[in-house]
Amino acid sequence: MKAQKLTPNLVVRDVAASLDFYRRVLGLQTTITVPDQPPYVFGAVAQDNVEVFFNQQQAVAADYPDLANRPIGGSLTLFLEVDDLQAVLQNVEAAGAKITMSVKDQFYGMREFSFEDVDGYVITLAQRIGQ
Secondary structure: OOOOOOOOEEEEOOHHHHHHHHHHHHOOEEEEEEOOOOOOOEEEEEEOOEEEEEEEHHHHOOOOHHHHOOOOOOOOEEEEEOOOHHHHHHHHHHHOOOEEEEEEEOOOOEEEEEEEOOOOOEEEEEEEOOO
């Protein structure tokens, strides 16, 4: 097997709210919505090699019945390496997102901070120290 791509597929309460959050805070662009107009059952954002899918919780119940009743947000975290950590931090603060880990230098050579999206998923942003 040769892996081609890994895309997080998040179960969310409100696809439109998730699309808006990831556009405003991370600068990702909407690439698809289903249907074309809200209320959406699916949506995706992307930029360069980063892509995230959003599925409305009730819409996934037919294919994944167990997911319909699980808490949203869970223990999944997203780790995103960026080239301008300070700029993203300013966007996160301006959006009023809950910061769960303040900026810190990690022993493995990354400067990081974490915050929650609108559904409670934790996103860690990282930049190589010295970049």
